[in-house]
Amino acid sequence: MNAGASVTARDLQHGYGEGAARTPVLHGLSLNFRAGELSLMMGASGSGKSTLLAILGGLLRPQSGAVELLGTSIWQLSARELERFRFHNCGYIFQGFNLFPALTAVEQVALPLLFGGERESQALKRARESLDEVGLAARMSLRPAQLSGGEKQRVAIARALASSPKLLFADEPTSALDSSNGEIVIALLQKIACEHGATVITVTHDPHLGKHAERIIQLQDGRIADDTLPSHAGSAATLISLPLTRPEPLS
Amino acid sequence: MPLSLARATLLHEWPRFLPGVLSVAFAGILMLVQLGLLLGMFGTVSVLIDSSDAQIWITSPETQSFDESRDIPTSLGALIRSQPEIERSDALRTYDAEWRLESRVRVGVVLVGLDAYSDAPSCPEPMRTALCSRLAEPMAVVVDRAELDKLGAELGALAEINGHRVRVAGISQGLRAIGATYVFASTQTLRAISEAPLPDIDSATFILARIKPGTDLEALRDRLQNLLRPSAYRVWSREEFSTGTQRYWLTESGVGAGFLFSSLLGLIIGIVITSQTLRAVILASLREYATFRAIGVPSSKLGAVVLEQSLWIGIAGATLTLLLSALIVMLAHAFYIPLKLTGWAIFAAVVIGIFTAGISGLLALRALYKVEPAVLLR
Numbered sequence: 001m002n003a004g005a006s007v008t009a010r011d012l013q014h015g016y017g018e019g020a021a022r023t024p025v026l027h028g029l030s031l032n033f034r035a036g037e038l039s040l041m042m043g044a045s046g047s048g049k050s051t052l053l054a055i056l057g058g059l060l061r062p063q064s065g066a067v068e069l070l071g072t073s074i075w076q077l078s079a080r081e082l083e084r085f086r087f088h089n090c091g092y093i094f095q096g097f098n099l100f101p102a103l104t105a106v107e108q109v110a111l112p113l114l115f116g117g118e119r120e121s122q123a124l125k126r127a128r129e130s131l132d133e134v135g136l137a138a139r140m141s142l143r144p145a146q147l148s149g150g151e152k153q154r155v156a157i158a159r160a161l162a163s164s165p166k167l168l169f170a171d172e173p174t175s176a177l178d179s180s181n182g183e184i185v186i187a188l189l190q191k192i193a194c195e196h197g198a199t200v201i202t203v204t205h206d207p208h209l210g211k212h213a214e215r216i217i218q219l220q221d222g223r224i225a226d227d228t229l230p231s232h233a234g235s236a237a238t239l240i241s242l243p244l245t246r247p248e249p250l251s
Numbered sequence: 252m253p254l255s256l257a258r259a260t261l262l263h264e265w266p267r268f269l270p271g272v273l274s275v276a277f278a279g280i281l282m283l284v285q286l287g288l289l290l291g292m293f294g295t296v297s298v299l300i301d302s303s304d305a306q307i308w309i310t311s312p313e314t315q316s317f318d319e320s321r322d323i324p325t326s327l328g329a330l331i332r333s334q335p336e337i338e339r340s341d342a343l344r345t346y347d348a349e350w351r352l353e354s355r356v357r358v359g360v361v362l363v364g365l366d367a368y369s370d371a372p373s374c375p376e377p378m379r380t381a382l383c384s385r386l387a388e389p390m391a392v393v394v395d396r397a398e399l400d401k402l403g404a405e406l407g408a409l410a411e412i413n414g415h416r417v418r419v420a421g422i423s424q425g426l427r428a429i430g431a432t433y434v435f436a437s438t439q440t441l442r443a444i445s446e447a448p449l450p451d452i453d454s455a456t457f458i459l460a461r462i463k464p465g466t467d468l469e470a471l472r473d474r475l476q477n478l479l480r481p482s483a484y485r486v487w488s489r490e491e492f493s494t495g496t497q498r499y500w501l502t503e504s505g506v507g508a509g510f511l512f513s514s515l516l517g518l519i520i521g522i523v524i525t526s527q528t529l530r531a532v533i534l535a536s537l538r539e540y541a542t543f544r545a546i547g548v549p550s551s552k553l554g555a556v557v558l559e560q561s562l563w564i565g566i567a568g569a570t571l572t573l574l575l576s577a578l579i580v581m582l583a584h585a586f587y588i589p590l591k592l593t594g595w596a597i598f599a600a601v602v603i604g605i606f607t608a609g610i611s612g613l614l615a616l617r618a619l620y621k622v623e624p625a626v627l628l629r
Binding site (some may be wrong): 053086091120 | 259538
């Protein structure tokens with residue numbers, strides 16, 4: 001494992017279909033991510049960014065290659081072990097907010113903790129703290145139908161945060177939101193990386209989010225086309241990013 | 252109340268679950284009403300046994316059912332009266348006849364000949380207060396209220412049985428049977444109507460007896476059976492003869508098999524609709540379930556949510572079954588339809604309702620177990 005890296009991927013190959021109909025999506029892709037950073041993975045449709053996120057996040061088994069999360073080679077775990085690993089270490093945020101219509105915001109956030117065996121009072125307490133952190137303290141008892149899109153995504157983020165994950169995977173978290181709500185959400189993700197020391201990997205094709213990221217990876221046809229550290233690195237003031245190749249690329 | 256995704260969803264999206272609840276209730280009612288009719292109808296074939304005040308019944312040896320006994324000698328009555336436990340013995344006769352009223356009604360009836368006093372063991376319970384003694388009047392008959400329409404009769408009406416004029420001297424209630432229309436008369440009236448050059452004037456269809464309180468009925472029956480030789484006569488306790496008669500009708504008529512078949516059909520329909528209902532609910536929340544799978548919540552815990560939902564559907568459906576069945580029973584009573592529900596039948600309906608829902612839940616689980624969290628990233 002690369003020193004200081006919380007997520008390491010080596011030589012990932014993946015494709016869909018079989019035989020002559022097989023469409024390769026990832027071509028021997030290697031990269032790593034560090035804790036405390038918000039990384040954006042960008043690219044056109046079909047560039048392989050969502051597939052890469054699914055493989056990194058332990059949701060899709062790559063056809064070959066290895067993924068180490070926090071020092072654990074996840075694709076060598078059994079299905080049950082991988083589930084447990086995800087439960088204790090990973091949070092996920094999806095484009096659709098995926099909230100149960102019947103539950104209030106605080107219940108949405110507390111439910112995964114309850115499934116994990118936590119006592120209800122403790123789960124609700126952590127859910128409230130988590131919602132407070134995303135600025136929804138006043139909206140806790142509302143159901144999804146009573147929340148705006150931005151608020152729903154913040155509930156989803158609170159849900160992902162409640163179990164204090166060290167790794168956060170977000171797939172197009174702002175694409176269903178207007179720009180101001182998108183700003184709020186990406187700023188939250190950056191804050192999570194910064195304050196919780198979490199590794200936040202976000203797939204997006206919204207170029208405006210770049211100013212919040214510590215790193216931007218451009219994917220093209222299943223390969224890394226560009227891997228840059230925007231000079232602003234964490235400051236929202238600078239909008240121009242200098243294309244820098246990462247100093248220690250994996251061989 | 253603890254947080255439950257199953258319950259919260261049920262309450263919040265109850266219209267989605269309604270078809271499931273209704274189909275469970277439908278399957279339950281179908282079974283219960285059929286069973287009730289079956290119990291009610293086949294309960295009536297033994298009505299004269301059940302309502303008699305005789306704990307011991309003697310029939311010809313091959314008899315399996317009340318309506319098919321051959322005649323046996325009345326002298327048996329004197330024989331069994333020699334047993335100290337026997338308080339009183341009596342004879343009951345049945346005779347197939349034709350009832351006519353004016354020129355418009357012709358009905359085949361079973362004439363039941365009783366001893367015309369209210370204390371007779373053969374006198375059915377509903378006739379004990381007054382009607383049995385009223386039969387002492389020559390050519391007096393009693394018919395049941397539920398048969399009045401069929402017989403075209405009313406209290407005091409004059410009719411003909413096998414060409415003999417009879418008068419309706421009383422109307423009983425609760426003595427209707429399927430398969431036979433009973434007309435009650437005294438033994439003397441029955442003899443007059445049957446115009447017996449009765450070679451066997453001293454014969455009867457059944458000999459029955461009332462026993463003294465505190466008698467061991469089983470032991471007495473066994474002793475009488477030994478006394479009377481099994482090859483010549485059969486001695487029954489009242490309950491034995493009653494259930495034997497009902498069982499005979501149930502199996503011989505094929506109605507039992509029909510009941511099982513249609514109940515099974517109702518059950519299958521209930522399971523199909525309920526599992527489809529639950530499946531639709533799962534599919535509507537598939538992305539939410541997939542998110543939980545991504546987080547690492549095991550399928551089994553999500554499956555428990557679906558099973559809890561199915562259990563609640565079962566409970567709601569069974570409750571609805573009970574409420575509607577109570578209503579149906581009341582209606583049936585108002586229209587003299589023999590519908591009878593016993594405690595175990597109701598218990599069975601509740602269990603079957605919950606079972607239907609449970610099986611449906613298990614079938615619907617397949618939709619849940621197919622959820623792949625990676626679908627959220629495509």
